[in-house]
Amino acid sequence: MLWGAALGAVPIIIHLLNKRKFRETEWAAMRFLIQAVKKKSRKIRLEQLILLAIRALILILLAIALAEPHFRTLGSVFQADAPTHKVIVVDSTYSMGFRQGDRSRFSQAQEIARQIVEQSGQGDAFNLVRIADAAPQVIVANPSFRQEDVIEEISLLELPDGRGDVAPVLERIEGLLESKSGIPDQKEVYFISDFQRAGWIPRSNSQLTAFRSRMKEIGQDAKLVLVDLGKQGQENTAVTSLRTIGSHVALGRPVQFEATVQNFGRIPQNGRQLEFLVDNKLQATRRVNLVPGTSVSEVFSYTFSAGGEHRVEVRLQGDALEVDNRRWMSVPVRERLNVLCVNGSRTGREMGNATDFLTLALQPAESAADAVSPFAPRVIASGDLVAQDLRDFDCIFLCNVALVTPAEAKLLESFLKSGGGAVWCLGDRVDVDNYNSTLYRDGQGILPAQIGPRRGNPADRSEAFFFDPGDYSHPIVADFQGNPRAGLSNTLTYAYYQLIVPPRSPARVALYFDTGDPAIVDAPIIGNEQIGGGRSLIVATSLDDSWGNWALWPSYLPMVREMALLACSGRLGQRDFTVGQPIARALPARAFDVDITVVRPGGGSTPAQVTQSEAISEFQFDDTQTAGIYEVNFGPPLSGTELFAVNVDTAESDLTSLSRDELAAELVPGINFDYQTDIQQIERSDAVATTERGGLARGLLYVVLFLVFVELLMAWQFRYGLWLLFPPLAAVAAYRYWRTR
Amino acid sequence: MAENYRKYLDPRTLSKLQGLEIKARLIVEGFVSGLHKSPYHGFSIEFAEHREYVPGDDLRHVDWKVFGRSDRYYLKQYEEETNFGCYILLDTSESMRYRSEQAVLSKLEYAQHIAAAIAYLVLQQRDAIGLATYDNSLRQFIRASSHASQIKPLCHVMEESPAAGELSMGPIFHETAERIKKRGLVVILSDLFDDVTSLMHGLKHLRYRRHEVIVLHTIDPAEQDFPFEDPTLFKGLEGLPEQLTEPRALRAAYREEFEQFLHEVRKGCRDMHMDYALLRTDQPLNVALSSYLAGRSQHMHKT
Structure with a gap:
């Protein structure tokens, strides 16, 4: 400061140099002087104007410097010192788990957030918000003035394995920015993120427009600071899917699992090890070569020798982002499937009931103990349907049932919606109008196709129809491909109903007649909100020998079993969820009082609740923020364990991030924002901020001093003053340029 | 005065100026034309008196006869050189x-x-x-x-x-x-x-x-x-x-x-x-x- 005092001598020196009293003199050569003045007058006027501007600026700056404490309380015009309301937004999507060196981006983000808080001044208020699908998104909702509390909240932040939608977070931020009394009016919003293209750019144009307008509103209310952590590594590979090939898993037969691995980066990854585990035991290892931007599928085969719940896992080794390298699947293998067979036509003769061949096919020989069938059929008469608790069954075969009452239809519908399966087998007793009106209901009901007129005559038998499996693409006929001796294509059918599959319906035709009419139609039933629905199949002909010889043919048994398995597949429940999606499961109606505990992937069990609605009781578990297998233990009377796989949404695995220009162009067009890429920069800019803090008046006075110096010099010799003015201006310009770079 | x-x-x-002469460059018509030689040909007009030489005088006007007699330098001076x-x-x-x-x-x-x-x-x-x-x-x-x-x-x-x-x-x-x-x-x-x-x-x-x-x-x-x-x-x-x-x-x-x-x-x-x-x-x-x-x-x- 003493050096500063020395500056006081400068104006005196200049004053001595510039004795500014008016001199008067007579002058003879006036005409030349006037001429010269005329020529120079424009330049002189300009110089005078600049001089005037500098003098005015000196006064204005001086006034501001003196008024600065006042502005401080106003808090809005000058930013350096006013208390600020800071909203810190930390990206908590799983891509932030990307490790750079020994720390993840998320911990860097926490560190930066901590620094922002620590380096703030007295009177600054904070909100803490995270970008995550998991609630809560707003961690500190009421602006907190206590830095240590906020810092503690920051260090308590966890990184879930989920994704995060930015748009709802923006909505929350807007709410936080609304001015309230007691909260500083000057706002700053810090986004600390890797600015993944996949996470930040909304998928549709309308969403993008909404996003931008929201961002714009935030940008108007507050100063935006984007801290980009995504610049230093964008290489990532992930297991994007794991599924079984074929519709269902059965005991004792090989099941094929297809794992898909994708390289989201730009560098080829060769010889990456892919491991296949069943029940936490390593079963197979493959080496995969991953070309950038493409995916590779590997098929693993495994035969389950025991029933029960199995956990299947695929692991890709070595990657900076761990969480998407593993994928789980829960494979329930049921030892016994309960099948309810509703007999619609009862006759006295042997094998004369509509369900006789069916039950035989499902459970061929009770005596043969070594060939245990997974199916446990139970036959009831059509009138007994209402009396049954359908929840005990996995699927229902309705064979040649004449009429379905509205009550029965309602029962069946709720059964289907909670994951059960139904197979409608037609026959001579079926009342087509009743079926179409109660069950099909113009596509709104549970029947996958409308039943048309009957074709062929079972009594005549002169005209026969054959099955046509098409391209064998449907799972129930897939096994017949390349197996002509199984007799599917030479099965004779004498009569069938023409099924009309409505356009744009999810129903698929599994098998055709050679006439081109569908023989079997399969449709998924959309379930209740969180529970996957079951399946509904319709067979155009009868399942007994009355309308053809199919029941006697070799193709009958496998087809029936495939249909039964397919119909039961919904009952096994949806076992695969993505992170953040609640695990839900329909329970038998009597299970309203069950103790349920959920064991999370990392260990630790949580009790879960059963919710009871009018028709369905269901269990739901919301806290699925970690990927892995969730083990759900049902207490008595259900007494069982089910496994649920929760996997990450690999849309987040694409780490391609938005550059500064893209951010400016696509997310915040026309809005000014600060942009930083690492902690050092934050530190630096904050250091600058802290020196400015409390020093606005001082800074202004320095400027005033400098300008006074310039003014004096200019008045004495304009050029010198101008020269003096240029270096600081150039320095400021250079600094700004450097900052924008 | x-x-x-x-x-x-x-x-x-x-x-310093005395010995230098101002001469008209152009032909000056003499008031008494007979008294003047053509200005292009010199200087001589009716003799008036002698004057002692001072450094700087044109040597052409030194009267060498007087010098021969008295061993002193005198200049011839003329009366009414021009008008x-x-x-x-x-x-x-x-x-x-x-x-x-x-x-x-x-x-x-x-x-x-x-x-x-x-x-x-x-x-x-x-x-x-x-x-x-x-x-x-x-x-x-x-x-x-x-x-x-x-x-x-x-x-x-x-x-x-x-x-x-x-x-x-x-x-x-x-x-x-x-x-x-x-x-x-x-x-x-x-x-x-x-x-x-x-x-x-x-x-x-x-x-x-x-x-x-x-x-x-x-x-x-x-x-x-x-x-x-x-x-x-x-x-x-x-x-x-x-x-x-x-x-x-x-x-x-x-x-x-x-x-x-x-x-x-x-x-x-x-x-x-x-x-x-x-x-x-x-x-x-x-x-x-x-x-x-x-x-x-x-x-x-x-x-």
Whole structure:
């Protein structure tokens, strides 16, 4: 400061140099002087104007410097010192788990957030918000003035394995920015993120427009600071899917699992090890070569020798982002499937009931103990349907049932919606109008196709129809491909109903007649909100020998079993969820009082609740923020364990991030924002901020001093003053340029 | 009165000037034509007296016969060499009053000194000398006379002439050209701060009358150098307005204007075959005179 005092001598020196009293003199050569003045007058006027501007600026700056404490309380015009309301937004999507060196981006983000808080001044208020699908998104909702509390909240932040939608977070931020009394009016919003293209750019144009307008509103209310952590590594590979090939898993037969691995980066990854585990035991290892931007599928085969719940896992080794390298699947293998067979036509003769061949096919020989069938059929008469608790069954075969009452239809519908399966087998007793009106209901009901007129005559038998499996693409006929001796294509059918599959319906035709009419139609039933629905199949002909010889043919048994398995597949429940999606499961109606505990992937069990609605009781578990297998233990009377796989949404695995220009162009067009890429920069800019803090008046006075110096010099010799003015201006310009770079 | 003479006729100055001669360049018709040889062929006219040689005299005029007899150098001097008449036109306008800090004499004083010196020189040579003072009109006019006492009224008039009035040279020159009937030498002492075009017209008129014209352009050093540093209020002389300026900012432009003016004047004089010399009042008086006269003499010898 003493050096500063020395500056006081400068104006005196200049004053001595510039004795500014008016001199008067007579002058003879006036005409030349006037001429010269005329020529120079424009330049002189300009110089005078600049001089005037500098003098005015000196006064204005001086006034501001003196008024600065006042502005401080106003808090809005000058930013350096006013208390600020800071909203810190930390990206908590799983891509932030990307490790750079020994720390993840998320911990860097926490560190930066901590620094922002620590380096703030007295009177600054904070909100803490995270970008995550998991609630809560707003961690500190009421602006907190206590830095240590906020810092503690920051260090308590966890990184879930989920994704995060930015748009709802923006909505929350807007709410936080609304001015309230007691909260500083000057706002700053810090986004600390890797600015993944996949996470930040909304998928549709309308969403993008909404996003931008929201961002714009935030940008108007507050100063935006984007801290980009995504610049230093964008290489990532992930297991994007794991599924079984074929519709269902059965005991004792090989099941094929297809794992898909994708390289989201730009560098080829060769010889990456892919491991296949069943029940936490390593079963197979493959080496995969991953070309950038493409995916590779590997098929693993495994035969389950025991029933029960199995956990299947695929692991890709070595990657900076761990969480998407593993994928789980829960494979329930049921030892016994309960099948309810509703007999619609009862006759006295042997094998004369509509369900006789069916039950035989499902459970061929009770005596043969070594060939245990997974199916446990139970036959009831059509009138007994209402009396049954359908929840005990996995699927229902309705064979040649004449009429379905509205009550029965309602029962069946709720059964289907909670994951059960139904197979409608037609026959001579079926009342087509009743079926179409109660069950099909113009596509709104549970029947996958409308039943048309009957074709062929079972009594005549002169005209026969054959099955046509098409391209064998449907799972129930897939096994017949390349197996002509199984007799599917030479099965004779004498009569069938023409099924009309409505356009744009999810129903698929599994098998055709050679006439081109569908023989079997399969449709998924959309379930209740969180529970996957079951399946509904319709067979155009009868399942007994009355309308053809199919029941006697070799193709009958496998087809029936495939249909039964397919119909039961919904009952096994949806076992695969993505992170953040609640695990839900329909329970038998009597299970309203069950103790349920959920064991999370990392260990630790949580009790879960059963919710009871009018028709369905269901269990739901919301806290699925970690990927892995969730083990759900049902207490008595259900007494069982089910496994649920929760996997990450690999849309987040694409780490391609938005550059500064893209951010400016696509997310915040026309809005000014600060942009930083690492902690050092934050530190630096904050250091600058802290020196400015409390020093606005001082800074202004320095400027005033400098300008006074310039003014004096200019008045004495304009050029010198101008020269003096240029270096600081150039320095400021250079600094700004450097900052924008 | 004697002191006044001394003021104008500084002996130191004159000792350096005495031997030099002013000669008309053009053919001057003699008053008494028979007495004169052709000016192209020398000098000799009716002998008047001898004078002792002083260094600087032309050796051609040494009387070698006398030298042979007495072993001393004498110059032959002649009476009434020509009827050469010389008029000094002295500018007494207000602008001539100006004197800057650098100069000892105002422009007018300086010009008066030179005028007196020339007058004395001319009278020494028995030539006629006349004087006109003017500003925007002819103020005083003294007819040319070769009488030795002519110097007195000249000095008197010059002393009594106040520096006042605006300068308007063009009409003056026209008038003078009409009033001076006999062809002769016209010496103009002025700062020439007038419209160059009308000035040139006036000069042309003089030249048309076949006068030999010598322009002794008298300026103050400050007027050429413009050495001012501080903001200054310049009060215009000759009715020109005031001007407050920052001289530093203006210097270059002013100098350019002034040099342009000098260049125009110089060029105009050269075009009309007039002699031109720029006299700065900070130059020593004798240096100014002798440098001019030396050039003049040299010029004559060439022709």
